[in-house]
Amino acid sequence: MAAAAVQGGRSGGSGGCSGAGGASNCGTGSGRSGLLDKRQALTILPRLDSNSWAQAVLPPQPPKYLGWQWKIDDKPVKIDKWDGSAVKNSLDDSAKKVLLEKYKYVENFGLIDGRLTICTISCFFAIVALIWDYMHPFPESKPVLALCVISYFVMMGILTIYTSYKEKSIFLVAHRKDPTGMDPDDIWQLSSSLKRFDDKYTLKLTFISGRTKQQREAEFTKSIAKFFDHSGTLVMDAYEPEISRLHDSLAIERKIK
Amino acid sequence: MLSLDFLDDVRRMNKRQLYYQVLNFGMIVSSALMIWKGLMVITGSESPIVVVLSGSMEPAFHRGDLLFLTNRVEDPIRVGEIVVFRIEGREIPIVHRVLKIHENRDRVSPCWQNGHIKFLTKGDNNAVDDRGLYKQGQHWLEKKDVVGRARGFVPYIGIVTILMNDYPKFKYAVLFLLGLFVLVHRE
Numbered sequence: 001m002a003a004a005a006v007q008g009g010r011s012g013g014s015g016g017c018s019g020a021g022g023a024s025n026c027g028t029g030s031g032r033s034g035l036l037d038k039r040q041a042l043t044i045l046p047r048l049d050s051n052s053w054a055q056a057v058l059p060p061q062p063p064k065y066l067g068w069q070w071k072i073d074d075k076p077v078k079i080d081k082w083d084g085s086a087v088k089n090s091l092d093d094s095a096k097k098v099l100l101e102k103y104k105y106v107e108n109f110g111l112i113d114g115r116l117t118i119c120t121i122s123c124f125f126a127i128v129a130l131i132w133d134y135m136h137p138f139p140e141s142k143p144v145l146a147l148c149v150i151s152y153f154v155m156m157g158i159l160t161i162y163t164s165y166k167e168k169s170i171f172l173v174a175h176r177k178d179p180t181g182m183d184p185d186d187i188w189q190l191s192s193s194l195k196r197f198d199d200k201y202t203l204k205l206t207f208i209s210g211r212t213k214q215q216r217e218a219e220f221t222k223s224i225a226k227f228f229d230h231s232g233t234l235v236m237d238a239y240e241p242e243i244s245r246l247h248d249s250l251a252i253e254r255k256i257k
Numbered sequence: 258m259l260s261l262d263f264l265d266d267v268r269r270m271n272k273r274q275l276y277y278q279v280l281n282f283g284m285i286v287s288s289a290l291m292i293w294k295g296l297m298v299i300t301g302s303e304s305p306i307v308v309v310l311s312g313s314m315e316p317a318f319h320r321g322d323l324l325f326l327t328n329r330v331e332d333p334i335r336v337g338e339i340v341v342f343r344i345e346g347r348e349i350p351i352v353h354r355v356l357k358i359h360e361n362r363d364r365v366s367p368c369w370q371n372g373h374i375k376f377l378t379k380g381d382n383n384a385v386d387d388r389g390l391y392k393q394g395q396h397w398l399e400k401k402d403v404v405g406r407a408r409g410f411v412p413y414i415g416i417v418t419i420l421m422n423d424y425p426k427f428k429y430a431v432l433f434l435l436g437l438f439v440l441v442h443r444e
Contacts (some may be wrong), residue, residue: 072268079266086266089443091270112273119280126287129294138303149295152287 078167081232087224088194090234091201095190096172105174105188108166111167118162122155184210188247199223203243207250218249267441274443282439302328302405307341308415309352311379314339318352321416326405334358334400335372339407342378345392350404353378356386359397374400 077094079086099105129148133141172190189206204219220242225238270278296305309322317339318324326341334340336355343350358376375397379386388396421428 070268075265077269078262087264110271112277116273116277116280119277119284123280123283123287126283126290129292131433133294138297142298145294147296149291149298152291153295156288257421 003108016090076236077234078206079234081228081230084194084196084198088201090237091194091203091224091227092171092190092192094234094236094239095192095203095243098240099174099188099190099247103176103247104241105176108173108175108187111170111173113124115159115162115167118155118159122152122159125152125155178210186210194224196247199225201227203247205246205250216250218246220246261358263441266443278440278443281444282436285439288396300325300327300398300405301330302326304341304350304404306354307350307404308418310349310419313382314352314354317381318410319412321413321419323411324352325409327408328403328405334376334403335404338380340376341404341407342398342402343404344390344398344402345395351378351387351390352407353380353383353387374405379433 060247069244077090079090081087096107100107125148129145129152132144132148149199168191170189170191172188174188174190176188178186187208187210189208190203192201192203194201200221201224202219202221204217207216208214209216222242227234230237267278268277293305297303299305305326307324308326308328309318309320312320324341332353336358340356341352342352356379357375358374360374367443376399377386377388391398401413421431
């Protein structure tokens with residue numbers, strides 16, 4: 001989001017300095033803990049959006065080399081732009097991130113846990129069949145094998161029904177806790193679709209009120225070209241306002257009612 | 258420095274997504290396993306699909322053909338049928354044709370069980386019968402040595418299995434790469 005853009009601007013500013021065979025303070029610019037050098041500030045200012053002016057004061061920068069980290073949450077998302085499923089996954093994950101981090105909702109893992117449980121049970125049947133067959137070689141193990149095989153395929157059927165009808169294409173269920181603590185939580189659901197070899201991405205946001213149990217939906221359909229640059233990096237500056245607009249349209253309706 | 262960009266997706270996953278990747282891999286392996294065990298149960302044979310390894314059954318079967326077997330208790334073994342059997346003490350099954358059988362239909366004789374069969378086999382392309390291959394002192398095969406009877410075949414496809422067995426490093430490399438691909442790639 002805006003903080004990431006500022007960080008990008010800062011590294012761009014440092015690069016420009018060293019390219020010019022810059023002054024001594026440019027070389028140590030990245031080592032400083034967060035204070036903008038005047039020259040760097042001037043290169044960065046035009047890039048700030050007006051609504052992120054309040055974030056112009058940078059948070060303290062982490063040291064440049066943290067060693068090799070496993071988690072890369074702050075690195076901008078870069079994917080193969082021709083891979084449809086990677087595009088959809090990155091858009092979904094970023095939408096999830098916006099709702100959870102910007103609006104501070106709490107994720108509900110119920111749907112995902114259901115799917116994981118069904119898969120785990122299926123694998124369990126397979127493991128039981130494998131071990132039993134190993135301990136009692138084939139002809140004696142026939143009834144147990146038959147039972148495990150049938151159970152496995154029944155679980156596969158259940159999994160297919162679950163993902164088609166219960167989970168549908170919902171990838172996030174988030175709760176907004178009531179600040180007064182009296183009313184039940186409001187539920188926000190995100191679901192998306194991106195057809196194969198198509199560029200139109202549809203994101204649908206559903207709001208279920210905790211008190212009245214009413215459901216309201218809003219969605220947008222846009223080309224993925226609006227959100228990715230030519231190298232496949234997701235530009236959060238273009239994507240995040242869309243999500244916010246979708247969210248606010250549902251939240252505002254609530255206030256009017 | 259090795260650029261591990263292909264791992265980027267994995268590094269961004271939370272615990273549940275990582276577990277789902279592992280489960281995905283497990284489910285693919287389990288599906289293959291369950292289909293194999295299901296075939297075992299349906300056909301009654303402990304190895305329902307085998308690959309012909311030698312040329313002893315030419316011109317009927319060539320090296321690399323895939324055979325589908327069944328081993329139902331009620332099917333009688335008759336002369337002229339192609340059976341896959343395993344000799345005691347050897348682990349690789351052999352595909353040959355039944356040449357002669359001794360079958361007991363007489364309930365009186367004490368040393369034969371009712372319906373017990375002893376049979377002799379020979380490969381179509383071999384000059385002599387298989388007595389030389391049997392265990393020392395064994396002259397006939399019995400129903401318990403049979404893995405199954407050939408019911409159908411698909412030509413040439415088994416060459417891949419033969420290659421994988423002749424070059425195990427190739428097999429491990431292919432399996433490792435496939436496994437890595439499934440674990441890293443999100444569906």
